Amino acid sequence: MTVAADPGSGPRDGVLLVGQSPALRRCWHPVAFCGQIAAAPVARTLLGTPVVLWRTPDGLLHSAVDRCPHRWAQLSRGTIAGDRLVCPYHGWQFGPDGAVVEIPQLEEGAPLPPSACLSMLPAVEACGMAWVSLEAQPPVPIPVIPEFTDTRFDRVEVGVIRYHASAPAIIDNNTDSTHVAFVHSGSFGADQDPQIGIGSVERTSFGISISFGEMPVARTPTAQRRGTRWSVTEMWLPFVQVGRMHYSDGSTHILVKGCCPVEDGVTDVHLAVLRNDVSDAFDRQAIIDFEMAVELEDKAVLETLPAAFPLDPRLQTHSKHDRPGIAYRQALADFLAGLS
């Protein structure tokens, strides 16, 4: 007789808990859409670490651990005055490099404690998102998505969706076309045959690429008649998906999911769509509503999975259609080992 146990419970060999991985601290992660960081400091949590982001009047983005060195108040509750970040507790002011420049309680000319410096973090903007790493000089590239600067494409920021699920499980879900007929039966998967074709997978310098050949579709987006679709999905390690869907009527839709690993079992998904088929009839809100409905269908199932993600394929059972998901596990395991 075997003893029943929850295979997803607790840390153990072969599983990834994002908050326990030093390697993930060395990676860039998307923490916000650029437009979310404006006149006030913004709070985020990345791999369990509180992070503050702010802009100086020159438009430059800055980030630090969200703790004032004085009494550890959250700087994200403070204000921006000129090019200074002002702590809400005792009003200490910090310059763009994180050094204290004024302590209001001290008389003019008094020396400032040299240790009064924020723990600055690397921060950059790319692909419409703000990216932060918890360690200096992250050795991993930020995804390259040329369509973000291609004027033929219009961008729709669908939103930031808080999942109570792990970031790798969300990416794994996007390697997997076999769930569509079931999870998305209420939306675009209504007529989907579960015996769908198997994607071909390729290891790349950034992660994996999954290709699906031509498949018939009942309606193409622009011509609104029968046609075909083919798609290529890139998984940029560790947790970014770029899915390109091409239609026989010339439409291309690109789904970008930047997953921020907030902590074990919690992820913020930054979801944006790029499309080249904008017309006068283009309904931005309808696109947001559709993508959000699809996302919520995935979220409902993914939130039932454990926070511990199985990197070792031997921990689960697979069918031949799961090849892309197995490739993602192996690529992610190799990637994390290479950073350790």
Ligand code: FES
């Ligand atoms: S805690 Fe920030 S100034 Fe005192």
Ligand SMILES: [Fe+2]
């Ligand atoms: Fe899905």
